[in-house]
Every structure is written in structure tokens, then in C-alpha cells.
Amino acid sequence: MMKSLQSFAPLVARFRIIAVGLTVPALAVVANNSPLFISTPLLPVLNLSLLGVLLWVGWRMLAKPRQALSLAEEVAYQLKALNSHSIVSITDEKSRHIFVNDLMVRSTGYSREELLGQPASLLYPESGQATYRMIRATLASGRSWSGETQLKRKDGSLMWTRATIVPQFDAMGRPVRAISVRTDITEIKIADADRNMRQSLHQLRDEVYMFDRDTLRYRYMNEKAMETSGWNEDVYTTKTVYDRHGVDFAIEFLDRAKPLLDGTTGELNPEIEIKGRFKEVNLQLIESAGGSARFVAIVRDISERRALEKNKDNFISTVSHELRTPLTSIKGSLGLVLSGAAGELNDKAKQMLDIAHRNTNRLVLIINDILDLEKIAAGRMEFHFEKIDMRDLISDAVHANEPYAQRLGVELQCLGLDRAVTGYCDSDRIFQVMNNLLSNAAKFSERGGKVIVSLSESEDDVMIRVQDFGAGIPPEAQPGIFERFTQADSSDRRAKGGTGLGLNIVKAIVESHDGTVAFSSEVGVGTTFTVTLPKQGRVAKEDTEGAQQIAAE
Amino acid sequence: MTQLKVLQVEDDLDIQEIARLSLETIGGFDVLQCSSGAQALEKAQDFAPDVLLLDVMMPEMSGDVVLGHLRNLDGLEKTPAIFMTARAQKPEVEELKSLGAIDVILKPFDPMELPGQILAALDRA
Numbered sequence: 241m242m243k244s245l246q247s248f249a250p251l252v253a254r255f256r257i258i259a260v261g262l263t264v265p266a267l268a269v270v271a272n273n274s275p276l277f278i279s280t281p282l283l284p285v286l287n288l289s290l291l292g293v294l295l296w297v298g299w300r301m302l303a304k305p306r307q308a309l310s311l312a313e314e315v316a317y318q319l320k321a322l323n324s325h326s327i328v329s330i331t332d333e334k335s336r337h338i339f340v341n342d343l344m345v346r347s348t349g350y351s352r353e354e355l356l357g358q359p360a361s362l363l364y365p366e367s368g369q370a371t372y373r374m375i376r377a378t379l380a381s382g383r384s385w386s387g388e389t390q391l392k393r394k395d396g397s398l399m400w401t402r403a404t405i406v407p408q409f410d411a412m413g414r415p416v417r418a419i420s421v422r423t424d425i426t427e428i429k430i431a432d433a434d435r436n437m438r439q440s441l442h443q444l445r446d447e448v449y450m451f452d453r454d455t456l457r458y459r460y461m462n463e464k465a466m467e468t469s470g471w472n473e474d475v476y477t478t479k480t481v482y483d484r485h486g487v488d489f490a491i492e493f494l495d496r497a498k499p500l501l502d503g504t505t506g507e508l509n510p511e512i513e514i515k516g517r518f519k520e521v522n523l524q525l526i527e528s529a530g531g532s533a534r535f536v537a538i539v540r541d542i543s544e545r546r547a548l549e550k551n552k553d554n555f556i557s558t559v560s561h562e563l564r565t566p567l568t569s570i571k572g573s574l575g576l577v578l579s580g581a582a583g584e585l586n587d588k589a590k591q592m593l594d595i596a597h598r599n600t601n602r603l604v605l606i607i608n609d610i611l612d613l614e615k616i617a618a619g620r621m622e623f624h625f626e627k628i629d630m631r632d633l634i635s636d637a638v639h640a641n642e643p644y645a646q647r648l649g650v651e652l653q654c655l656g657l658d659r660a661v662t663g664y665c666d667s668d669r670i671f672q673v674m675n676n677l678l679s680n681a682a683k684f685s686e687r688g689g690k691v692i693v694s695l696s697e698s699e700d701d702v703m704i705r706v707q708d709f710g711a712g713i714p715p716e717a718q719p720g721i722f723e724r725f726t727q728a729d730s731s732d733r734r735a736k737g738g739t740g741l742g743l744n745i746v747k748a749i750v751e752s753h754d755g756t757v758a759f760s761s762e763v764g765v766g767t768t769f770t771v772t773l774p775k776q777g778r779v780a781k782e783d784t785e786g787a788q789q790i791a792a793e
Numbered sequence: 794m795t796q797l798k799v800l801q802v803e804d805d806l807d808i809q810e811i812a813r814l815s816l817e818t819i820g821g822f823d824v825l826q827c828s829s830g831a832q833a834l835e836k837a838q839d840f841a842p843d844v845l846l847l848d849v850m851m852p853e854m855s856g857d858v859v860l861g862h863l864r865n866l867d868g869l870e871k872t873p874a875i876f877m878t879a880r881a882q883k884p885e886v887e888e889l890k891s892l893g894a895i896d897v898i899l900k901p902f903d904p905m906e907l908p909g910q911i912l913a914a915l916d917r918a
Contacts, residue, residue, distance in 0.1 A: 557880050557885070560879060560880065561850055561878075561879040561880050563879075564879035564900050564901055565805055565808070565879055565900065566807075567900075567901045568805075568808050568811070568879070568900045568901035568902060569805070569807035569808055569810075569811055570901075571901045571903070572808070572811035572812075572815070572901065572902065572903075572904045573807075573810075573811055573904075575903060575904050575905055576811060576814050576815065576818075576904050576905075579819070579904075579905055581814055581818050581819065600901075604901055622883070622884065624883070668883060
């Protein structure tokens with residue numbers, strides 16, 4: 241009813257005005273021409289009153305349609321406010337857009353024509369299709385849906401919205417339409433994520449810094465960084481790396497950061513010392529959306545770790561010193577007595593002292609081996625890699641073992657030393673390896689036998705073979721050959737000397753070179769050990785993780 | 794032939810005994826032994842050694858510090874020095890050599906070889 245009134249209201253209003261306008265003069269004419277006309281002074285008053293009454297009645301009748309009009313204006317006014325704030329769309333029973341407001345058009349980047357008639361699912365990204373289906377199901381069951389959804393713009397970018405979607409039904413209860421009212425919360429989401437990240441960073445024990453690539457001005461410091469620098473957010477945003485550490489530091493920083501700046505590398509991990517504290521830095525350069533680039537530095541204080549490592553070092557050093565000092569006296573005095581420096585010895589005495597002297601030598605070797613293994617296990621064995629002519633190393637090792645081999649009546653032969661072979665290794669440690677293999681080979685050879693050492697190379701590797709023709713390693717002993725104190729041949733080993741640690745160390749050293757050591761053996765025929773060392777080798781590292789593992793096994 | 798004069802600074806008395814036997818009996822050297830750096834600084838100038846044999850790990854004053862002080866004494870500025878140490882890791886050996894020693898002899902040493910090692914080091918220098 242209101243609706244029909246609304247449409248005719250303007251016409252009715254005009255009619256009434258005209259009606260009123262005509263009535264008054266009409267009455268006046270009638271009154272003038274009627275026999276009842278009384279020429280009294282009251283007539284004008286009567287006319288005016290009548291006019292007044294008629295006008296009042298007319299006014300009231302006009303007022304009614306005017307009320308109906310302001311309600312429409314009211315709704316239009318509210319709609320305008322809604323449309324300025326919210327993204328509004330209406331879909332039909334098939335979920336196709338039948339109305340989209342201006343903000344929807346602006347936010348999604350589609351034109352009105354592109355949206356109308358299209359299903360609402362067009363605006364949901366792949367990841368949001370399940371949510372979309374859930375929304376439709378909720379609406380179909382007669383309920384409104386409220387929640388957060390992601391919408392995909394025409395250009396493919398995503399936005400977060402908070403939406404309330406209300407269904408409408410016909411008299412039969414069938415879904416007819418749904419109206420969606422959304423707010424763009426993308427900015428809030430970003431701010432939230434940002435805040436979460438900042439909160440997480442604040443909890444880190446490491447210092448986190450972000451500063452401009454060009455000006456080195458600080459953009460961000462986490463709690464730990466603010467604590468260390470003594471600057472809060474108001475202060476650090478006005479400071480640069482120059483202010484914090486001085487010009488010299490900044491210049492050196494920029495110099496060391498060159499590989500990041502020119503794109504050679506994505507990440508640097510320098511270790512620096514600041515005010516007596518040792519720090520490990522992870523440094524990266526990131527490009528942010530606005531095109532401004534920033535350094536991100538995560539700084540970890542490793543002073544304690546360093547101190548601990550130094551203590552470990554000291555411990556190993558101290559233990560070695562403490563063990564070797566008394567051994568010096570034992571070995572020294574026995575050696576002197578045996579040399580006759582304290583006078584002539586009878587045979588029995590000599591025999592006993594010989595045993596003692598031999599075993600102090602063994603003790604020294606065992607201590608050396610244990611300390612080597614301790615170093616490897618603690619990751620403290622230092623390797624000094626260099627390019628060398630392997631021939632020198634081989635001939636040195638053979639030369640060093642010749643006296644020993646001679647005593648056992650074993651001949652040492654060399655092959656492949658005619659051409660230069662360049663390898664990349666720690667010569668002292670590989671010498672140690674050769675020593676071990678050669679002494680083993682001689683030890684397990686028969687008197688009158690020989691040991692052949694051969695050097696060869698492939699494109700990538702250098703190979704050293706030590707072959708003996710002795711007893712060979714029994715099959716049951718072979719699996720554990722590189723382990724410590726293998727019992728397989730212990731009686732033999734003890735008789736022939738040896739610490740039981742040699743091959744374990746050999747393997748650890750070779751593998752620290754990224755190389756391999758292997759053997760083949762047959763009882764009654766002999767044994768061949770092959771050491772393969774890559775020519776490229778690894779860049780000299782201070783620690784030995786791979787060797788650590790073997791030593792720990 | 795004049796005897797080679799060796800000034801040894803070593804805090805372990807047992808090692809001193811063995812070294813003395815080695816250096817005097819086998820090496821035929823003239824040996825003065827001091828148990829500490831302080832003692833050595835007192836007696837070194839009068840003895841006027843040809844070579845210094847210094848233990849490294851000593852309480853109060855380590856061998857490298859002793860060397861530094863000895864070098865300040867008249868007549869000892871250029872006396873060849875040899876360190877003796879059980880601390881045998883390569884970087885430590887290198888460091889000792891860089892302090893001006895002509896050689897580093899590792900412990901345990903062979904008393905039969907010690908005199909020869911000293912002479913060889915002097916030859917090389």
C-alpha cells in the first residue's frame with residue numbers, strides 16, 4: 241500500500257492543492273450570489289476562516305505523502321553510507337551476480353559488465369573454493385554466513401575480506417537471492433602478520449637488524465638488538481650503522497658485503513668481534529616491495545662457545561703434556577741405561593729393560609693416537625690443505641719406514657713415481673696415513689718379503705696403493721678392520737705391536753679429505769689398501785664433521 | 794775442541810737428570826741447568842751459553858717469555874734457542890718457531906738422539 245501511495249503521491253498532492261485553490265473562490269462566488277448574502281462585516285472574517293480551515297485540511301492531506309517520501313530518502317541515505325564503506329553484491333539462486341556496488345567494482349578490478357551474470361565463485365581463488373562451497377551450503381540451509389574469505393582480483397592478486405552473507409527465500413522457502421556485505425581487511429591482515437613476525441623475532445635470543453642498503457639506516461631491531469644497542473624504537477630509526485659502530489666498521493662492512501651487493505652470493509656468514517665479544521652473523525640482502533633494498537642481519541653471540549672450544553683445546557693440549565712429561569723420563573732413563581750410559585748390563589737385565597723401553601714407545605704411540613682421535617671427535621683436528629707433488633710425500637714416507645722394514649727383513653718398493661702427480665691434501669696427515677699403512681704392511685709380511693707402494697691418478701683423483709704379500713686378513717676380521725681395537729687378530733697384533741687405532745685414524749683422515757680408503761685381502765695371498773684422494777679436495781676447513789662421525793662410532 | 798755450552802731451562806727434575814746424562818755423556822756438552830726462568834736470568838750471562846734449550850710449559854714463567862727476557866741480556870741477543878715441548882700440535886710448533894727459535898724438539902725425546910738434534914739444528918741455522 242505504501243508503495244502505491246508512494247508512486248501516486250506527487251499527483252495526489254497537486255490535485256489537492258488545485259482542489260483547495262478552486263474551492264475557496266467558488267465558495268466566495270456562491271456566497272456573494274446567494275439570497276442569504278448578508279452584507280455584514282463578518283463576511284470577510286467568515287471567508288478567511290473558511291479559507292484557513294480549507295488550507296489546513298489541504299495541508300494535512302498533503303503531509304501524508306510527504307512522510308512516505310522521507311522514508312525512501314532515509315533508506316537511500318543509509319544505502320549511500322553502506323556503499324561507501326562496504327563491498328556489496330547480490331547473487332541470484334544460481335549464485336550469479338545480479339548487483340554489484342561501485343566499491344566491489346573498484347576493489348576487484350573487474351568492470352560491472354564482467355561481474356554481472358557471472359558466478360560468485362569467479363572471485364574465489366583456488367584455495368578458497370572449499371570455503372565458497374561451504375558458504376553456499378550454509379546459505380542453502382537457511383542460515384547467514386559470516387567469516388573471512390580471500391577474494392581474487394582480476395589481476396590475480398589476492399585480498400582478504402570479512403563478509404556477512406544473508407540469504408533470501410521466496411514464499412515456498414526456496415532460495416531466491418543472497419546479499420553479501422564485505423569489508424576489505426587486507427591491510428589488517430598484513431599488519432597482523434607483521435606483528436606476529438615481530439613478536440616472534442622479539443623472542444629470539446639472537447639480535448635481528450634490518451637497515452637500508454644505501455643509507456645503512458636502521459629500520460628494525462628486535463628486543464635483543466635493542467638491548468644490545470641500548471636504543472629503543474624511537475631512537476634506532478634515526479640511527480645508522482655509522483652511528484653505532486663508526487665509519488671504519490661501516491666501510492669494512494660494505495666491503496665485505498660486496499658479494500651480496502653485486503649478487504654474487506645470496507648469503508654471507510662472517511664472524512666478527514665487537515667489544516671483545518665474538519659474533520656469528522648471517523647477512524642477507526632483501527628487496528622489499530617498494531623497491532628499497534635492506535640488509536637483514538641475524539647476529540649470534542658465540543663468545544661462550546669460543547671459550548668452551550678454547551678450553552677443550554687447552555684440555556687436549558694439557559692432557560697431552562701431562563702424559564708425555566713422565567713418559568719422557570721413563571723412556572729417557574730406560575734408553576740411557578740400555579745404551580750403557582749407566583754401566584754394563586747383564587743379559588737378563590738388558591732383556592727386561594728392553595721390554596720396558598719397547599712398551600714405553602708403544603705407550604707414546606697410543607697416547608698420540610688417542611689424542612688424535614680426541615681431536616677429531618671434538619672437531620678440533622686442523623687440516624692444512626695444499627697442492628703438493630704426491631711423489632715427494634710417498635718417497636718421504638717410504639724412506640721413513642725403511643729402517644723399520646729392514647729390521648723385519650721386508651723390502652719396500654715404489655711404482656709410479658716417474659711422473660709428477662699433483663694432489664691436494666694435508667701433507668702431514670697423509671704422511672701419517674702412509675706411515676700407518678706401510679708399517680702395517682711390513683709388519684704383516686714375511687721375512688724376505690716385499691711391500692709395493694704405487695701411485696697413480698685418474699682425471700679427478702689420486703690413488704695410492706700399498707700392497708703386501710703377507711698372511712692376509714681373514715674374512716671374519718674384514719668387516720671391522722677400520723674400527724677401534726678390533727679383536728679379530730689381537731694376539732697377532734699385540735705380538736707385532738700397534739695400537740689398534742691406526743686404521744680408524746687413517747679412515748678419519750682420508751675422509752676428512754673427502755677421499756676413500758678401501759682394501760682387498762685374501763688369506764695366504766696378501767692385502768692391498770687403496771687410498772683415493774680427490775684432486776679438487778674440499779676447501780680447507782677448520783672442523784672435521786665427517787671424521788667426527790667415524791671417530792664417534 | 795771447545796765444548797758446546799748448553800743452558801737448559803726445565804722445571805721437571807727427572808727430565809733434567811736424563812737430559813744432563815744425554816747432553817754431557819753422549820753429547821759431550823758443557824751443561825748448565827736451571828729449574829726456572831728466574832734462575833736462568835740470574836746465571837745466564839755468567840755462563841755465556843752457545844745455545845739455549847728451553848722447556849715451554851713451566852709454572853711462573855713459560856719458555857717463550859723466558860726467551861724474551863734472556864734476549865734483553867748483553868751477549869744473549871742472538872744466542873740460538875731451541876724449544877722443548879710436549880705440546881706438539883702443528884700450529885703451536887709454528888708459533889714457537891715464529892718466536893725466534895731455530896728448532897722445536899718434541900717430548901718425549903730420545904736421549905740418544907738429543908745431542909745430535911741440537912747439533913743439526915745449529916748447523917741448519
